[in-house]
Amino acid sequence: MAFDSNIKLGVLGGGQLGRMLIQSAIDFNLDVHIIDPDENAPCKHIATSFTVGKLTDYDSVMAFGKDKDVLTIEIENVNTKALKDLRDAGKKVYPQPEIIKLIQNKLHQKQFYAKNGIPTADFKATATKAAVAELKEMLPFVNKLETEGYDGRGVSVIRTEADLDKAFDKPSFVEKLVDFEKELAVIVARNEAGEVTTFPTVEMVFHPVHNLVEYLISPASISPEVEEKAQTLAKTVVNKLEMVGLLAIEMFLTKDGEILVNEIAPRTHNSGHQTIEGNVTSQFEQHLRAVLNWPLGNTETVVPAAMVNLLGEDGYTGEAQYEGMDKVLAQKGVHIHLYGKKLTKPFRKMGHATISDHDIAQLKEKINFVKEHLKIKA
Incomplete structure (x- = not known):
């Protein structure tokens, strides 16, 4: 697609990812139209137009998409039937609806990896809590809901038989608990022309209780061999999917140096926020370039960077104070x-918070400073 700033871009989802996508789109004079169920979503005041509508409702998505040229997402929980029908009506829809539908179901993700020879932790499908209990010989393991899980929800770590009461009594799967060295992520982009680029691998540190990324460091402290392996694996996944858009791939680095794919997200992602300040091209600009079939941007690191999630403090609900x-x-x-x-x-x-410093030791000191001093209360 030749550059055209008159393209009407529609985005399903108006959260912070959509907000940062708009901030990048402004540089190209692009109009970004948003639909979100929350009338006070973060995108409301900066979108070209803002529609309140349910993303999983067929009629709402069809009505929203009918006058757009290109449609994309900032969240997976959307009506893929509507997106398929909009594509059939001549709209460009990226990532493709079939891929969104596949990724909406974590079991189907795992089955895709197994079918395509993509390394991942051993798993077994389970339909009930009783079925999970029957797999106690696999302990310790993680029980994950097929659908509805995000930001740590829908995931239960089961280490011993005493923990089996924490299993889900609905369609899910168990996954062998990986004894990993590090949790890594690679963001990869692919445009309609088949051009593929990856961002340098990042190292993620998760909150010990709430399973949210607490902070990350880019680039990851890994050997060149592991970096090469992670980058190659990311390209393999996006090419096997034949996906157009931006794909975030969360990975485990095992104690014996193997890389396993954990989960993927077909959109901009928490593990790429540091690219705004840390890389030549941000993940948000790269997402635009990919779905609009522009040449993909340079992903090189400008300066080592960390990203610290700023989370609401426990025990506080109300108007935010910093x-x-x-x-x-x-x-x-x-x-x-x-x-x-x-x-x-x-x-x-x-x-x-994005923190940049050429000295990794000082970068880590600043991470701790931000975590210690910036508190969001009410």
Whole structure:
């Protein structure tokens, strides 16, 4: 697709990912139209147009898409039948509806990896809590819902038989608990012409209780061999899918140096926020380039960067107040991104901080400084 700033781009989802996508689209004079069920979604005041509508409702998505040229997503929980019908009516829809539908179901994701020889942890499908209990010889394992899981929800770690009461009594699967060295992520982009680029591998650190990314460092502290392996695997996954758009791939680095795919997301992702300041091209610009079939951007690291999620403090619900912001803003190389959410609640993603420094030791000190001093309360 030749560059045209008059393209009407429709995005299903108006959260912080959509907000940062719009911020990137402004650089290209692109009009971005948003549909979201929340009338106060973060995109509301900066979108070219904002429609309140349910993303899983066929008629709402059809009505929204009928006058758009290109449609994309910032969340997977959307009506893929409507997106298929819009594509049949001549709209460009990326990522493709079939791929969104596949990724909506975590079991189908795992089956896709197995079918295509993509390394992943051993797993077995389970329909009931009783079926999970029958697999106790696989302990320890993780029980994951097929659908409805995000940001740590729909995941239950079961280490011993005593934990089996935490199993899900609905369609799910068990996955062998991986004894990993590090959790990594690679963001890969592919455009309609088949051009593929990857961002440098990042290292993620998760909150010990809430299974959310607490912070990440880019590039990851891994050997060149592991970096090569992760990059190659990311390209393999996106090419096997033949997907157009941006794909975030979460991976485990095992104690014996193997890379296993954990989960994928067909959109911009928490593991790529640091690219706004840390890389030549941000993940948000790359998403636009991919779905509009423009040449993909340079993904090289400009400066090592960390991303710290700014979460609502436990025990506070109400209008957000930011304690310690002045101290954090006084730190060299700290850039704050707030998501336009007026109300905070425990562990809600309210924003992120990007921290850049050529010295990795100082980068880690600044991560701890931000975590210690910036508190979001009510």
